[in-house]
Amino acid sequence: MSNSDAKPMVNILGLMTGSSADGLDLCLVNFTGEGRDPDFEVLFSHEIPYPRQFQLCFRNPLELNDEEIAELDNKLGIWFANEINKLDLKIDFIASHGQTIKHEPPHFTLQIGNPQYMAEAIQCPVIYDFRTADLEQGGQGAPLIPIVDQYLLQQDNSDVLALNIGGIANLTIVPGQHNSAPLLAWDTGPGNTLIDKAVRLFSHDILNYDEGGDLAAQGKINHKLLDELLKHEFYQRTPPRSAGQEQFGKTYFQHILKQFNPRNDQEFKDLIHTLTVLTAKTITGSIHTLSTDYSPTAMFVGGGGAFNKMLMNLLRAELPSIDIVEMDLSGVNQSNKEAFGFAYLGYLYINGLTANLPGVTGAGKAVTLGKLYQPQSG
């Protein structure tokens, strides 16, 4: 950070590794100024696919034992450090979400990717473990991106929605400055996670996801299955609520296959179609429950699911009065938004500013989020 009369400046590299276990998203952001509303410039964004071993381990993290988790914590930390080193960036701080292994709020959450290796290799402090401090206040430790949505998207007079479709889908309602109603956010349910699982089973692991939603588009809906899946108790929960592999992981997918076990290509496409409709319906269902205090006119969509045309078309068909656009604002787009978000959460940490929204996570109070790992050797 510079210390002159000029406004303070800091370069923070945000790292996101989401539940889809597809890879590492990086976003280097220059923040200029102080307080919650600094100016920013996105300097660099990149996505690095996980090596196959990480993909396989992190897709079903609940199957890992303690020894494997400890080993992967180091291996992933070393991989992060090596990959970042290759990029030769000017970094003051790294803010790393880490790979979620377990998320059992309000008792326990674990993200791995040992920060020590990055701190030593890049010679900069690393902020990590962003969720525990919220859990310690009785919160869900999630979602954490809503404060970023507020920073990026809040308008004066109109309310906007921010939707992220990763493995899990998260929705934020950012009220306009002049609307006294609170900001709301919660996990709506599965994003891509069930679709990905069906596509992998269909393709014998050749395909990782339904590119563009093409397979779903060739299928038809199975109403009986959809009606059954919509009965999941998660959709009835009142927020705060957050989801993960505990709710929509391998065990749940096996439960789905017991209800409908596809026997041929067409039936697989029907399954993929129906799971895509499930994701769309649980997102739009959440939006339909909003009170009349909110009248959103636009929804900014981020995460890999924004590339699924069938899913986006279903959202547009169900929400005709809302302008649904792919996130693309001042260098922040559907691919780097969450990594950008962690850079901003890192910025809040180093400025000693609180980052959780108790109304969203259910925490008793707002606190600073994250821990700091300083390089030990120079």
Ligand SMILES: Nc1ncnc2c1ncn2[C@@H]1O[C@H](COP(=O)(O)OP(=O)(O)O)[C@@H](O)[C@H]1O
């Ligand atoms: N071109 C695409 N077409 C359809 N789906 C895609 C495409 N690209 C990515 N996705 C979906 O997005 C997921 C990754 O999204 P991401 O935002 O990285 O999620 P996470 O935060 O859970 O890692 C993939 O697993 C896949 O389901």
Ligand SMILES: [Mg+2]
């Ligand atoms: Mg990802």
